Amino acid sequence: MAGFRTFLKSGHTPTLFAAFFYLTFSFVIWVMNGAMAPFISEEFNLTAAQKGLLLSIPIVAGAVMRFPLGLLAQYVGRKTATLVELALITLTMSYGYFFVQSYDDMLKMALLLGVAGASFGVAMSLGSGWYPPKYKGLAMGLVGAGNAGTAIAALLAPPLAQAYGWQTVYGFAALASIVPMLVVAFMAKEPPDRDQHAGMREHLACLLEKDGWVFSLIYVVTFGGFIGITTFLPTYYHDQFGVSKVQAGQLTMLAALMGAVVRIFGGWISDHWGGVNTLTVVLVVVSFALVGVGLSSHSVVLTTLLLIVCFAALGAGNGALFQLVPLRWPMSTAVAGSMIGEIGALGGGLVPAMMGQSKQHTDSFLSGFVIMAVFSVLMLALMRTMQVRWTRTWAEKGGRARTA
Secondary structure, three states: OHHHHHHHHOOOHHHHHHHHHHHHHHHHHHOHHHHOHHHHHHHHOOOHHHHHHHHHHHHHHHHHHHHHHHHHHHHHOHHHHHHHHHHHHHHHHHHHHHHOOOHHHHHHHHHHHHHHHOOHHHHHHHHHOOOOHHHHHHHHHHHHHHHHHHHHHHHHHHHHHHHHOHHHHHHHHHHHOHHHHHHHHHHOOOOHHHHHOOOHHHHHHHHHOHHHHHHHHHHHHHHHHHHHHHHHHHHHHHHHHOOOHHHHHHHHHHHHHHHHHHHHHHHHHHHHHOHHHHHHHHHHHHHHHHHHHHHOOOOHHHHHHHHHHHHHHHHHHHHHHHHHHHHHOOOOHHHHHHHHHHHHHHHHHHHHHHHHHHHHHHOOOHHHHHHHHHHHHHHHHHHHHHHHHHHHHOOOHHHOOOOO
């Protein structure tokens, strides 16, 4: 407890909370279509492939928007960028409430939902910008726990959709967006590292470095897997096991919440044990758990238990990777984080579409889970190869922060 108090005193707690709250709300919005997918699918009589496409678009759109928002935040400030994005979210939800009438309109709405997915890199940099390197992992883990927004969406959106209609949920979200705006406006304070940001050339350099792409591909597993599977799970539970739409959301919430909570632990343990060591365990657990989920399609209980284990590992992996990012790019963390988050989310956007195609062409979701597991193993091998150089240049053994 004393150590946590020391951590809080080393930074700016109101900004940390504001960044967490902003990210939580953004994730609620980003996965809203996934949470209400059984209702939307029933409304428009969608095929498995159409469902997959509809759920993939917000993830891909959010990924594409991340890097520009992160770059903008370095120059206008992270707090200002946050408020601009929240205003855009309000407009998006209003569009969904007033104008969505067909499947084509839903595709447009799915594209607009991507604005909520752009928040990640900016929120992480805003919340952790006040904290010294040795506490970056914990700070980013706490902010990143805003992933819990996926669980909130899965828990609240289905019963609201059942009671008032799925389109009305967009209207509720538009009104609710006022709350995070006020929280950020009155609690957040721009971190002191704003005036120390690197130039354009340094920002873009991370796109041309091997480390940037290795981190991004690992993040395809940890974050891409998290957001992609979360978005797809209500549909999976409803179609595979025949549970009700509300129960599908509740089961999804169990896994998503585990991933969000354990993210904090992932950042904390990586500060002490090292991000590379943590990611090694994570990638092994994820690969075995995904294959197990694919093979347990006969049992909703076993599937849920394996998903909880899988999401715990994914959450820890997200925290571990973002413990490493500020160590590798200390002067351009927001932009590097946005770039890595962009590639990771792009990979996650493939998950619902891949699962939909798997079901439509093989009448089973197993091949989709196996493909993700194999990719996880490949990323483990790549990371273990690259970490030899990492620990000789910018990190201590195992991926800890250098003390000098």
